[in-house]
Amino acid sequence: MAYEVYIDDMLLPVPPQKIPIKYPGQNKTVTLINGDEINLLRPPGLAEISLDIILPQMDYPSAVWDGSVDDAEDFISHLQDLKDSRGSFEFIVIRDSFDTNMDVTLEDYKVSDDVKEGLDLVVSITMKEARHYGTKVMNFTIVEDQPTPTAETPQDDRPAEQPQARTYTVQGGDCLWNIAKKQLGDGGRWKEIHNLNLDKISNPNKINIGQVLTMP
Template identity: 65%
Template sequence: MAYEVYIDDMRLPLPPEKIPVKYSGQNKTANLINGEEINLLKPSGLAEISIDVTIPQMDYPSAVWDGSIENAEDFLSKLDALKKGKKPFEFTVVREDFGGDSLFDTSLDVTLEDYKVSDDVSQGLDLLVSISLKEYRHYGTYIMNFVLVDKEEAEAEQAEGEREGEAPKEKSYTVVKGDCLWSIAKKQLGNGSRWPEIHQLNKDKIKNPNLIYPGQILALP
């Protein structure tokens, strides 16, 4: 199986050996008056990702440098910019089987919590960088504008609209092999970062935004 791992738009030159993603729970245990113990269910916590990345200082046939990242110094400068930028970015894992066919991808909006650079004798001249990421959930204040209209005028306009044609049909998309919410948002909405909108519309079908299956029919915003 082949992996391509991206931090923002930067591809890691060598994929990490392990990519652990921890989904924390926030459930609370409480005791009733009669002594019975119950579990109070709460929304899941933010996902946490901790990876160890080897940054080669020599030429390796398996190492891939993309775009403006050409060496260890460029890589560390990029991490420093993400840390100081105080903005979320995408963490993406692209998977392919041994035949080159796409498998499911992982894409999360994350923040860079911290990173540690180590010079390890066992690694030779290469650098070992330990990176900690945390899922970012978009939030904000919604402003609703209310406009007072005459009831008879509103009913007349509604009737006119019904005469002119049918209401637009709800847009939908059928999941195919290799899809993830990020790739669907990129293809259907033109922006991969809009994947939370699709998740919100389909919470009855998608319990874990990283697990979708071919054949699922998803509503689109």
Template identity: 40%
Template sequence: MAKNRYDFYLKKCLLPVPPEKLQIKINNANKTVTLINGQQVNLLKKAELSDVEFECLLPQAKYPFAVYKSKFKRPGYYLDYFEKLKTKRKPFQFIVSRYLPSGKMLFRTNMKVSMEDYTIVEDAGEGFDVKVKIKLKQYRSFGTKTLKMTKNGKKTKKKKVKEELPPRETENSPAPASPQSYTVVKGDCLWKIAKHFYGDGSLYTVIYNANQSVIGGNPNLIYPDQVLIIPPE
């Protein structure tokens, strides 16, 4: 009997066994204050960064319930990958896809995160499989603006940098073999993105169907800084 399926990706790495539990804590910075008349009010502020925690199993043997993108990989491969995510100090995409037994996707969790902590657990009583407790932190992009002042006190104009899609080797390059993430920039449309990744703009519906929860009901309306999943064709 077919079961529900979960796919957990850390950047481009698919975890072989989906964690049994996923905890995402949505933090906020709201503050309750007491007025001079004794009444309390809640000051609503922007949400703080979310925390993500889960524990994953890394098998030493090829179990029938484990899933691999190409071939079986031992725990050492994943531990090296986690270490690189930590030491490179760069954000990456955390993606969880949930599927019904029919293959229909329910919804996705798709957020940019950083690797905060992970704990490696080995229990001789349970064989040589490795468990890893992972803590992620939501990441928000930020930047600074610089203004150069001339001697007469006037601001100089900043040169605009054109944002472009990531390079693709040729128009006939194969479509992505596994889900990728793409951040929308000014001037993008789904047709243009599909043309870049698949070589055929008419396949924009593939991207739209995978990102309806992000885009909404109108595939013609996408906005800069939205993060989209680019599924295999």
């Protein structure tokens, strides 16, 4: 098997032939008062994933049932539970070269009986990347007025030290998700790392060993 694909905790018995992941752009073109056009650059939108999954109804040597799902009916029932829950879950692709691991939501799914597939079922699903966020609470402390320093009060003219930028060197088996998980404690923050390293990473699913990444 070239790769393994997990939806939530379910291993797909037959990996899809294609795994298209689309990162829609959000750049906006505006026209200036003099008629010139400029492009306002914005971060990429949420990743969109579309898969056509074959659920075998017969015993195939190439199909792998690992016990995470019993049969096609169990798989479809679990998909419906994911859609009804309106929550996020993990989409994982394990490859020899690099892995993909992101939190997603189930947007839609469709079950088809395709004559070309014989007795097997074809399930088309659409998922979208889930970005986790929360409200930040800012605390303010009221400081009483301080006396104005006199000429005798020595002043520190040294420039304030600038914080050093954090970096991380890519190791074997790394992907942006597990780097964010290890370094930031939340794999869902991988997009922050990607946005800080757009000059080095053209494809967020492909990073190279030895790359030095700027960390949030």
